[in-house]
Amino acid sequence: MSRNAERKYRAATALQRRFNPLMRRLPLQTVLETTGRTSGLPRRTPVGGKRVGGSFWLVSEFGERSQYVRNIKADPRVRVRIRGRWHAGTAHLMPDDDTAVRLRSLPRMNSAAVRAIGAGQLTVRVDLDQ
Numbered sequence: 001m002s003r004n005a006e007r008k009y010r011a012a013t014a015l016q017r018r019f020n021p022l023m024r025r026l027p028l029q030t031v032l033e034t035t036g037r038t039s040g041l042p043r044r045t046p047v048g049g050k051r052v053g054g055s056f057w058l059v060s061e062f063g064e065r066s067q068y069v070r071n072i073k074a075d076p077r078v079r080v081r082i083r084g085r086w087h088a089g090t091a092h093l094m095p096d097d098d099t100a101v102r103l104r105s106l107p108r109m110n111s112a113a114v115r116a117i118g119a120g121q122l123t124v125r126v127d128l129d130q
Contacts, residue, residue: 005119031081032058032126034091037074043067048110056080056089056126057106059099063122069093072124080126089128097123 032047045068049058060066064073072078072091080087099121103111 002119008117008119029081032068033079033081033086034068034071035075035077037071043071048107050106051082051128052105054128054130056082056087056128057102058124058126059103059106059111060122060124061117061119063120064093065120066122069122069124078126080128087128089126091124091126094123094125099123 029046030049031044033042033044035041036043047058047068049056051057060069063069072093076091078089078091080089102123103121
């Protein structure tokens with residue numbers, strides 16, 4: 001990772017440590033819940049994305065460096081809180097998906113933030129249980 005990308009990663013991580021606990025509490029904030037790969041405890045991360053049919057799509061701004069992506073690799077069973085309701089599902093990492101195209105189909109504010117701070121982005125699809 002380049003020096004500039006590493007700085008972005010560290011700055012974004014520091015901000016997320018402060019703001020994520022607040023964002024998780026907002027009732028309409030979309031939240032991804034994974035199982036901690038070491039602790040086995042639920043880990044909740046505010047995310048931006050969009051439900052399309054029976055799937056929820058999002059783009060991880062730091063790809064496989066994101067802790068929730070590492071947790072998904074260890075256990076793909078997740079839950080997503082969308083508009084205040086929890087939905088169980090199975091997450092799939094989509095390394096061949098074009099993240100630039102995907103971001104154009106997702107909510108603008110989140111997509112702009114992911115483009116601005118992200119490096120090594122990765123698409124994640126969650127197939128929701130019916």
